[in-house]
Amino acid sequence: MSADGMPAALSPYVTTLAAYDLGPGSGGVHRGLPSSTLSITIPEADPVDIAWVGRPGPGRRLRAAVAGLHLDAAELRQRGCTRGLWLTLTPPGAAALLGVPASALAGEVAELADVVPALADLPERLAACRSWAQRRALVERRLLAGLARHGDRAARRTPRAALAALSGTGRVEEAARLLGCSRRHLSGAVRAELGVTPKEYQRLVRFEAARARLVAAARSGAAGLADVAAASGFADQAHLTREWRAMAGCTPTEWLRTEGPTPQPPSQPPR
Template identity: 80%
Template sequence: MSAALAPFVVGLAAYDLGPGLAGVHRGLPSATVSITIPEQDPLEIAWAGRPGSRRRLRAAVAGLHLEAAELRQPGCTRGVWLTLSPVGAGALLGLPAAALAGDVAELADVVPAMADLPERLAACRSWPERRALVERRLLAGLARHGARADPSRTRATLAALSGTARVQEAADRLGCSRRHLSGAVRAELGVTPKEYQRLVRFETARGRLVAAARAGRADLAAVAAASGFADQAHFTREWRAMAGCTPTEWLRAEGPGRRG
C-alpha cells in the first residue's frame, strides 16, 4: 500500500463469497465507507428488514450503516473489496462520508471518475494487477481532492469518541459542547456521536470474535467483556439488533474457514 494512501485506506483485498446459495454474504454494520466491485456478475443488495429494497449494482459504494445488508452475487462470486476511513471518503472520493450514510449506491453515480473501474479490473489477469490499478485510481483521487481535505479535526473527533463510551466526555476532551460535537459528527459522518460509538464497539467485538474463532476458543462472554458490553446477553442482543442474527449464527455461516 502506498504510504500516501495509508492514512485513508482501511483495507484492500480480493474476496470470494464462496459456494453457498448463489454467493450470499451478510454485510455487517460498519464505521467505514466500503466499495465492492464484483469480478463479473453485478451485485444484488437488499437491506435486512426493508422489503422491496433489493437493487442490482455493477459496483457498490456504501457509507456508515447500523443495519445489515444481504449481498448476493450469482455466478462468479469473486471481486475486490475496498474500505476507507471516514476521512478517506473526502480525501479520495471527494465527498463527505455523510453523503453516503445508511445507503448503498452505484459507484459510477457517486464517483464518476471510477465509472470504468469494474471493466478495467475485469481485464486484469492477476490480483497484483488489480491491486495496483485500484491504488492508482485512489492516488489520482487524492491528487484531485486531497488538498481540499483537512482531516486533522475529524481524526481528533473520532479518536475522542472511540476513547470513551460517553459523548459528553468526548466533547470535554475536544473542548466543545455536546451540541457542537453532535452537529459536526452528523455533518461529516451522517450518524450521531452515540451511533458512531455503537459502530466502533460492534466492529471491535467482531474483530475479537473472529480472532477467538480462529484460535479455536470463541468464548462469547470473554469477547463481550473485552468489548465493553455488560455481559454476554447484552452482547448477543446488540449483535442480533445490528446483524440480524446471533454471533453464533454468524460464525456458523460466515466465520473463519467458511469463505474462500
C-alpha cells in the first residue's frame, strides 16, 4: 500500500482518485485544463455535458466520460447533482488498466462503456455505494482486475523511459540523446503510444507545472506570475500568458478568478 492508501500495484498508473463537488458557486460548470494524464469523470447521478472550448460543433452528454491527452480546454457541465468521482491515469495506465493505448483517446472524450466494456456497470455500482470508502474500494478492485488482464502486455510496449526523459528535459533532442536514440525514433514511439508528439507532451508537462505553481502561489501569496513563469521554463510572464490563452482559453488570472485554488482531494473538482 502506498503512502496515500493506493494499492502499490496501481501507484505507477493512477495519479488521482478523488470525489469532487462542483458546488453551487460554480453553477455546475468546470473548465477541464490540458493535461499529460488521461481522466475519467463519473458523475454521481446526472450525466455530464462536455464540450471543447474553441472547437466548433456540439458537445457530448456522457454517463461516464474518459478523456485522453489534450492540448485544448474542455467545459464540463453538470445539472442537478454536481458531485461525482474523478480519476486520472498516467499514459502507461491507459494500456495497463483499460487495455487501450493512450493514443486511441488523444484529443477526444468518449463514453467509458464504449472504451472499456468491462467497466460499463461501474457508474451504477458506484451509485449504489453508501460511502466514499466503498466507492474508492470498488474502483480500486476494478482497476486491479484490469491490470491483471492487460498489465503484462502493456509493460512490453509503453515507453516509460521516453516519458521520463521528455519530462526532465526542455528539448526533444536532449531527451533523445539521453535515451541513446534518434529524434525520429523517439517521435515515432511516443506518437504511437500517446497520440501526441514529444514536443506536445513536453508542452503539456510544462503547462501542468505552471498550473501547480500558480495554485501554490495563489494559496500562499508568496509569488507572482513572473516568478511562476520563470520557474516553469517560460521566457517571461507574457510567454506564460500567451500559452495559457492558447491552451486554456483564458489567462492565468482569469482562471484563478473563476475557479481559483480548490481544496485538495477528496473534494477537488476534475482537472
